[in-house]
Amino acid sequence: MVLVEKIGGALRLAAVDPAAAGTGLVPGLTLADARARTPALRTIVHRPDMDAALLLQVMEDFGRFTPMIAEDSPHGLMLDVTGCAHLFGDETGLVRAAHERAGRIGLGIRSALASTPQAARALARFGPGGRFEAGQDRQEVRRLPVAALELSQRETQALQRAGLKRIADLDDRPRAPLAARFGADFSARLARILGDEDMRITPYRPPPPITVDRIFFEPIVDDADVERVLSDLLIETADRLDQASQGGRAFEAGFYRVDGEVRRIVVRTGRATRDRIAVLRLFRERLAALANPLDPGFGFDQIRLSVLETQTLKPDQPSLDGDRPDGEDFSRLIDRLTARLGPEAVLRFEPLGSHMPERAARMVPATMKVGRAAQDWPDLTPDDPPLRPLQMFDPPQPVETLAEVPDGSPLRFRWRRVLHEVACAEGPERIGGEWWRAPDQKTRDYYRVEDREGRRFWLFRQGLYGETDEPRWFVHGLFA
């Protein structure tokens, strides 16, 4: 079986399976040649995007071994397991667990565990693979061919022609002439692969400040069990936050399913907290309100709780009568409602500096930090009636005007099929468009209008007489 892709107008083999490799097929061969050699060839179109998606999914799943994980292209993953091995017994246990995990989803992998990422990469791709103690890996790397440096084709050839076949040949030589010939990048590569220089990986997800894991021998399925585990993890998290005098602003629960699916649920709080009961309640509400509920499948075999964002929070001392300050329970209300309804449903009003009515204020999620304070609202003239409507239509709704007078409010208008007789009106309040945002915005003349029933409207005419042929009228809002 081979994967084929189209390169330069010809179908070429992109990858071959072991059976095909046995018949002498290699990637890069044209499909026609391959067919000539092996007529009974099964071909599948190569889809690099699917490969990448699979790799991403595996990376999410392998996040169970360590939070420090990055893609190591092509087709590789780099895991920084510093301080993680004890969770699986020892390093051998961790390597075995990783192989088992990959085998279960049908992947054959090569792995190497060494003291630097580059050494591990070289040993996995060009060497025997396996687990190497510190010091031992250097010996092993020295035995690798120079190709393990992954230089360009030309440079590798140049090294081989010079009789330098193995890394050891380079290591034994003074570096300066080599650097002069092959560039500074070359000596950096050599230093890293040999472990003289240690470059840490850049993880796919920045590791959270606090992570607490629970691994199960038996996968758990029951909601009550999940909640109990979350509660336990929160106790541990709260302890660690307390020791660091920190409070969490965002908590993430990662549910690792047996079949490799990972689901992450995040809850955010309006202010830093380490109150585990409140956070557990947020998780409960969030889990209950999920549009796509948490599906345990054959069970979760690991649950991870991470604190994504922390903030300094002084140790608190509840007062004797058990009361909490008002601000705290209000922000808890915001958190609870946000967890249940989503941030776009729990809003605060914020003034904006614009004369356009639709841009004069906005509604922001209440969990966000306060941008503009109350004093930023414009000053009011005493004794004025409200000049802006209590409720506004977005977009403005068209009205049909009757008995119009030029440059004045209509005497009658029809809105939603109801005819309104104008009893009194005030205006126009002329508001020009924001030409710096979009050109050709028409000027609007706003009128405050009261009809004979006593209802108050905010009408506007778009465009001036003369500027447009037939100005259109809209109702933009309703006054109380």
Added chain:
Amino acid sequence: MAALRTRLESLNACTLSLAPRQARDASVFPSCWARGTVHDLYAETPADAVAINAFGLGAALQAADGRAIVWGLHDMVGLEAGRPHGPGLHEMGLAPSDMLLVRAPDIQTLLIIGEEALRTPAVGAVLLSAWGEARALSLTASRRLALAAGGGHGTLFLARAGAVPAPSAAESRWSVRAVASAPLEGGAPGRPSFSATLLRRRGGGEPRTWIMEWDRDTRSFREPAPLSGAVVPLAAQRPAEASRPFRRRVA
């Protein structure tokens, strides 16, 4: 007037606790929004949805007594009567920065919001704006709200547009509509004006109607200015008057 006053005083006497502002309001309007009670407000016609929200917000502001206000808004209200506009709230003296607006896709969620908010001591008043008849707003739901309010923290106002008054566990039931405002100089539309009818109140009392306007400076309802009336000034009808440019009002 004196008769009215005595009557109002007798009404006020029945309330459990009075906000400090009430002494001033009492001459016009019995704002006996005691803590821990639920009040039903009905819009007389669906077109009065904005009036009822404004009335509810005004009442909530009085009841909250400086604490936060939570406005639970059924999404249908936003579609039918427009989305709340921050500057508009500000112009009514409603302190939009201290208000939490919570949008609810359905009535069930709206009720949850109401209960959650009532259980929070920092929330002084809750306004729930609902649109249309809804089975979810049953007597049971009303009792639940009353029970949640019974904690004694806040006052809840349930503003319903497009619904007919129905029995509930509320302390009082009102029917509200917008009325013509007392026109300002030059025939300009005046302050927010309401006609509020007390349909029923726990403890008895006959239905009565108050016509009043919202005064944003004192943040209270008051009787319209003496010279007002439903008389529409003719001047505004004249094209010459209407076409006058934007004029300044004399304070």
